Amino acid sequence: MIIGMAWRNFYRQGIRAFLNVLVTGLTIIAVIFMLSLLNGFQAQATRNLVSTDVAGGHYRLPGFDLLTPTEWEDFAFPVPAALHGLAYSEKAEVLLQQGQIFPERRLFPVQLRGLEMQQTLLHLPLESLKSYGPEIGEAIPVVLGLKISEKAHLKKGDSVVLRWRDRFGAVDARDVVVLEVADFINPRLNDGILWMRLDHLRAITRRHGEASWVAVQTYRGEVAGLKFYSPVMLMKDILTLLKHDRRNSKIMWIILMFLAGIGIFNTQIMNVFKRQKEIGTFMALGMTARQIAGMFTLEGSFAALGALGVAAALGIPFFIWFQGVGLDLSHLSGTTIPVRERLFLEFRPAEIVTSVTVIVAVMITVAWLPVRKILRLDPTLALRGKAVT
Amino acid sequence: MLKLDHVSKTYHVGSEDFPALQGVTLQVESGAFLAFVGPSGSGKTTLLNLIGGLDRPTSGEIVLNGLNLKQMRNEDLAAMRRGQIGFIFQSHNLLPVYSIYENVLFPLLLNGEKESAVRGRVMQMVESVGLSPFAKKKPAELSGGQCQRAAIARALVKQPSLVLADEPTANLDTENSCHILELMKNLNETYQAAFIFSTHDERVIKYVRREIHLQDGRVSRDMRRNGQGVLE
Numbered sequence: 001m002i003i004g005m006a007w008r009n010f011y012r013q014g015i016r017a018f019l020n021v022l023v024t025g026l027t028i029i030a031v032i033f034m035l036s037l038l039n040g041f042q043a044q045a046t047r048n049l050v051s052t053d054v055a056g057g058h059y060r061l062p063g064f065d066l067l068t069p070t071e072w073e074d075f076a077f078p079v080p081a082a083l084h085g086l087a088y089s090e091k092a093e094v095l096l097q098q099g100q101i102f103p104e105r106r107l108f109p110v111q112l113r114g115l116e117m118q119q120t121l122l123h124l125p126l127e128s129l130k131s132y133g134p135e136i137g138e139a140i141p142v143v144l145g146l147k148i149s150e151k152a153h154l155k156k157g158d159s160v161v162l163r164w165r166d167r168f169g170a171v172d173a174r175d176v177v178v179l180e181v182a183d184f185i186n187p188r189l190n191d192g193i194l195w196m197r198l199d200h201l202r203a204i205t206r207r208h209g210e211a212s213w214v215a216v217q218t219y220r221g222e223v224a225g226l227k228f229y230s231p232v233m234l235m236k237d238i239l240t241l242l243k244h245d246r247r248n249s250k251i252m253w254i255i256l257m258f259l260a261g262i263g264i265f266n267t268q269i270m271n272v273f274k275r276q277k278e279i280g281t282f283m284a285l286g287m288t289a290r291q292i293a294g295m296f297t298l299e300g301s302f303a304a305l306g307a308l309g310v311a312a313a314l315g316i317p318f319f320i321w322f323q324g325v326g327l328d329l330s331h332l333s334g335t336t337i338p339v340r341e342r343l344f345l346e347f348r349p350a351e352i353v354t355s356v357t358v359i360v361a362v363m364i365t366v367a368w369l370p371v372r373k374i375l376r377l378d379p380t381l382a383l384r385g386k387a388v389t
Numbered sequence: 390m391l392k393l394d395h396v397s398k399t400y401h402v403g404s405e406d407f408p409a410l411q412g413v414t415l416q417v418e419s420g421a422f423l424a425f426v427g428p429s430g431s432g433k434t435t436l437l438n439l440i441g442g443l444d445r446p447t448s449g450e451i452v453l454n455g456l457n458l459k460q461m462r463n464e465d466l467a468a469m470r471r472g473q474i475g476f477i478f479q480s481h482n483l484l485p486v487y488s489i490y491e492n493v494l495f496p497l498l499l500n501g502e503k504e505s506a507v508r509g510r511v512m513q514m515v516e517s518v519g520l521s522p523f524a525k526k527k528p529a530e531l532s533g534g535q536c537q538r539a540a541i542a543r544a545l546v547k548q549p550s551l552v553l554a555d556e557p558t559a560n561l562d563t564e565n566s567c568h569i570l571e572l573m574k575n576l577n578e579t580y581q582a583a584f585i586f587s588t589h590d591e592r593v594i595k596y597v598r599r600e601i602h603l604q605d606g607r608v609s610r611d612m613r614r615n616g617q618g619v620l621e
Contacts (some may be wrong), residue, residue, distance in 0.1 A: 001498045001499075005484075005486065005487075006488040008487070009486055012485070012486050018406065038396075050513060053415060065496060277480075278482075278484065278485075280482075281476075281478070281482040281484070283467070283470075283476075284441065284443060284476040284482075285470065285471070285476070285495065285499060285543075286467050286468065286470040286471025286472070286496070286500075287471075287497055288463070288467045288468075289463070328523050343408050378436045378444075379438075379443040379444075380434075380435075380443050380444050383443075383475065383478065383482075
């Protein structure tokens, strides 16, 4: 009976009820969208980093720092048999050295990165290098990322002088030829790197059998002299960024809930104020204050429950459509954000259930707060419409 | 059935006390048809509210059907109102979202009755106040007099021992007032429920069998009609 009456009273509110339901429903959709977009971003960013660079972790010399090029030479190490013997699908040896190129007679510091051609662990657009053998011809074949090619004004087929220092400190120079200008989905690999065959880089730097790190598919246990850097350690910056994004999204979430809550709160205050005589009548007919407060709370709660329906009715088609088109992030090619392709939502059921439960609980609480007045209402004043002023 | 013993009620407004009732003592028998008569501010409505358990006296005791209202919790007073008291207000106070039928049904549902079990009783009550053709209409679709008749049906449907009517004809024209009063008189005789009015309307006073006049919160006169209809 109380449910039926609460429903009729809710329905009687007309456009106010509809707007509350709509705003709360849109809040639910917005929260799910925000969280799922972040999930999608995190999933795609980490997937891109893992597939192009991080893999299942790196074995490096302790103290190696990618951001200190002057020390790279000191942190190359002979690849131990335990790692070298792994299948090419399970490891990728990478050597990193400093170099300079001189495009248009300018000095341009670069990172020389050599990668085993047989490896299948990392997915990089270096197919063109495979057509070359271990012997170096007139010029060293290299692949450039889009960004460095723009900065250095180099394009496919161009030659440029490369200078480097070998492991004995001798400075040498030779022409390199740009085989390909490739677009790496990991923007960190697009800039500042001359990609070459590992055997070529080892040959010109006289670092046979050496690597700066060995990317592995899974942790292979302790390796003497080396330290294992897990994917979490290697992706610390992007994971920290995402953590901050999640915090920011919570602020957005709170703002949205606040707005939706204000609508319901306002409606409930109006209800108690405008329907004092009705409340007094209920009391005179024998309803307890607690029963009446429960009925009014239920009325307000219908907005939250209705919002679930609206969220399903509007949200499901929207999410289906969105998963078909994705969010175009191609404009982010100039940034260091490791997502270059279209971004898609990734739904986590537990997260959605938690979010929706929290929203509904907050809305029911908001519906109840103004109604508490009824518990203290003097029925004689309520009947005269003077209990709440 | 109803006994008031030195009932007083004082309202505190700011630092001042306003005595609304002062030492009211009276008895009302079952099936009574009486009115509290007096000017505004004489304490009529306050007295009805105290008898109905909507308010509590500052001092004195009210005993209704053996129940001392002073000793009862709010929940028990609500239960007593549900079972034993029907209210009729100056404005009908019908629930706007319900039809006339549902409004009359409502007190029975509050008492835990099933609609299927009391449907006939509700329709009979609606018919007894002449509203059968309007049973499915909402209060907003009816005139003031029709709504007041629906309110009477709502008050009587649970067959209370006492009906409290606070100026029930104040918002009605003379014709409607007479219809309503005739109706209540007939229902009083049919159901043997005691009716207590608060009024200063001469049309009401003519109908009642007992007049209790209030002046400044005190009973100034208590008169009954004799067999010839003369007040004594």
